[in-house]
Amino acid sequence: MKPAFLFLICAVAYAAPCTTAAPDCTEWVALAGGPSRSLIYRTYSLDAKNEQVTSALIVVHGQGRDADNYFRTSLAAAFLAGALDDTVVVAPRFASNDGQGCRDTLAQDEVSWSCSGDSWRSGGVATNNPKLTSYDFADAILRKLARKEIFPNLKVIVVAGHSAGGQFVTRYEMANQVHENLGVPVAYVVSNPSSYAYPDPARPAPAGTASEFLNFSDARNCTTYDNWPYGLRNRTGYAAQLTGDQLKKQLAARPVTYLLGEIDILPLGGFDRSCPAMAQGFTRLARGQAFGRYVNQRYGAHHHTVVVPLCGHNARCMFTAEPALAILFPKS
Numbered sequence: 001m002k003p004a005f006l007f008l009i010c011a012v013a014y015a016a017p018c019t020t021a022a023p024d025c026t027e028w029v030a031l032a033g034g035p036s037r038s039l040i041y042r043t044y045s046l047d048a049k050n051e052q053v054t055s056a057l058i059v060v061h062g063q064g065r066d067a068d069n070y071f072r073t074s075l076a077a078a079f080l081a082g083a084l085d086d087t088v089v090v091a092p093r094f095a096s097n098d099g100q101g102c103r104d105t106l107a108q109d110e111v112s113w114s115c116s117g118d119s120w121r122s123g124g125v126a127t128n129n130p131k132l133t134s135y136d137f138a139d140a141i142l143r144k145l146a147r148k149e150i151f152p153n154l155k156v157i158v159v160a161g162h163s164a165g166g167q168f169v170t171r172y173e174m175a176n177q178v179h180e181n182l183g184v185p186v187a188y189v190v191s192n193p194s195s196y197a198y199p200d201p202a203r204p205a206p207a208g209t210a211s212e213f214l215n216f217s218d219a220r221n222c223t224t225y226d227n228w229p230y231g232l233r234n235r236t237g238y239a240a241q242l243t244g245d246q247l248k249k250q251l252a253a254r255p256v257t258y259l260l261g262e263i264d265i266l267p268l269g270g271f272d273r274s275c276p277a278m279a280q281g282f283t284r285l286a287r288g289q290a291f292g293r294y295v296n297q298r299y300g301a302h303h304h305t306v307v308v309p310l311c312g313h314n315a316r317c318m319f320t321a322e323p324a325l326a327i328l329f330p331k332s
Contacts, residue, residue, distance in 0.1 A: 056157040
């Protein structure tokens with residue numbers, strides 16, 4: 001056997017992960033057959049066969065839509081977990097340009113997701129393609145990862161998000177229609193979101209303590225407290241495709257970890273102070289602890305809540321902390 005041929009075999013078998021937040025580590029994901037597309041950062045191509053990959057981590061950015069920074073954070077976490085070689089890390093970019101609050105530079109045919117209102121974080125419709133929702137983008141990534149001809153040894157996919165990305169993941173977990181059909185187990189990590197979608201009118205009482213749950217006492221003054229994305233009423237976008245009962249069933253049945261910062265107790269970093277959000281608790285920590293307890297008590301879920309010591313509202317602190325590594329990079 002010729003030395004050059006031996007080198008080629010080794011190069012294929014031990015392909016190095018792409019580890020810079022630069023164009024070389026990006027690729028486009030076509031949506032609905034194209035030409036509409038959205039960008040991802042990734043450590044390995046999603047279209048090249050790779051037998052060394054055994055797990056996948058998708059990390060959804062916060063309201064700043066800084067997928068490059070979240071990719072760097074995910075790379076750091078993968079390095080600390082010793083998982084860079086066998087994990088494909090993906091950081092999708094939910095780009096938005098409404099000419100006002102969001103001014104991302106869009107490439108040709110790149111989808112622009114809603115900046116506010118019916119937002120990308122809750123499965124909202126694209127502003128330049130009414131047939132697409134932000135959860136369709138996540139569906140497309142999961143389907144690409146689950147292809148046996150590309151990743152034949154993939155054993156698990158973890159979908160994680162922090163802050164606004166945590167809002168995306170908690171609602172995507174309950175609403176997506178691909179979870180059971182991929183042939184690969186999927187787990188969800190919800191980190192420090194400002195709000196959750198409660199499946200019925202109950203809320204923590206007294207607010208913020210999570211000691212018990214009662215019908216919201218101030219519903220007369222806070223009339224939108226149970227509307228989507230804070231509750232299941234008046235749903236729009238992707239989540240409107242399913243009934244309330246289907247959403248409740250999926251919420252309880254799927255594996256979720258609520259990853260909460262011990263000191264995420266200040267109204268910083270885009271903290272939602274609206275009355276529907278405040279009905280869920282006074283801090284992000286209280287809201288997450290309450291929701292995790294609620295879905296387990298009321299709906300028989302087996303969700304886990306993990307509080308990360310000494311972390312506030314900071315994705316890098318959360319995702320690179322020791323308690324998070326085994327959750328983000330589970331060993332099959």
